[in-house]
Amino acid sequence: MADDRDHTGELGAGDSASADVVDARPDRSSFVSSVFRKKNKNGSTRSVRIPRDRVPTYQYNMNFEKVGKCIIINNKNFDKVTGMCVRNGTDKDAEALFKCFRSLGFDVTVYNDCSCAKMQDLLKRASEEDHSNSACFACILLSHGEENLIYGKDGVTPIKELTAHFRGDRCKTLLEKPKLFFIQACRGTELDDGIQADSGPINDTDASPRHKIPVEADFLFAYSTVPGYYSWRNPGKGSWFVQALCSILDEHGKDLEIMQILTRVNDRVARHFESQSEDPRFNEKKQIPCVVSMLTKELYFSK
Secondary structure, three states: OOOHHHHHHHHOOOOOOOOOEEOEOOOOOOOOOOOOEEEOOOOOEEEOOOOHHHOOOOEOOOOOOEEEEEEEEEOOOOOHHHOOOOOOOHHHHHHHHHHHHHHOOOEEEEEEOOOHHHHHHHHHHHHHOOOOOEEEEEEEEEOOEEOOEEEEOOEEEEHHHHHHHHOOOOOHHHOOOOEEEEEEOOOEEEOEOOOOOOOOOOOOOOOOOOOOOOOOOOEEEEEOOOOEEOOEEEOOOEEHHHHHHHHHHHHHOOOOOHHHHHHHHHHHHHHHOOOOOOOHHHOOOEOOOEEEEOOOOEOOOOO
8 A cells, every 4th residue: 555645745735725635544225114024923924004193204303402413523633653644624624514514403513633532432422412302413524544444533443333322222312313424534545537428418903013123224324435445635625525515515405305415415526526636646536425325214404
């Protein structure tokens, strides 16, 4: 793997506001609403008819006192031992995200330069809070990364260990509510050269049967890039992903469904951004975000 500190110089990133850089290590849906089939005493299965008043709607209920908490972890500076460079431009991301999510009604808090232990503690404590009066929860991670890993200022921690605090069996007051994670970080060291496209138009049992919910249900992960690839950031403007996300949320955050929003984010990043670097190896590269959804209903931020 190549050294990222060398990349920074080669890319012309440094403190330049025009060059694009990457967040990498330097050296290199359907909702289970009820039990539709139930075992008889003899072990066979039979259909369970759900009473009409228990049939779920296919939108998350946002009619709560609060939209919810949004935690932004903004890691810009890293301990020397990590070998990671300063993430110039990330403060612009954090500022834009703070304004954007606050305008959607979230209670937003930004934490800067967190260690791995601090990130774990912040999210564990958040998961232990009472979210009964909240419609959802959001967390945004801005840092260097590798596949399945995110950097604290002092090293790496698995993303799954951070998000697992909010599983349905651990955070009961967010059960059946959306848990949203937005992750701006590299997921590898591959580069996307892009490909030229032709221009053209785009074109009868118990009245209240008990039901289980998968513990991993109702999560959404919006990654800035696909597995294995670099994620680009401009020191003067912020990361491509966050620029696009905030732009689309500002335009349509209260009228489009979350997957419609993120599809438009994908399109904007894919079509409107291309890297500019003095090093030809890193020049004219592309990026596509990646959405992994375990949401079980449609999510609109308006009530």
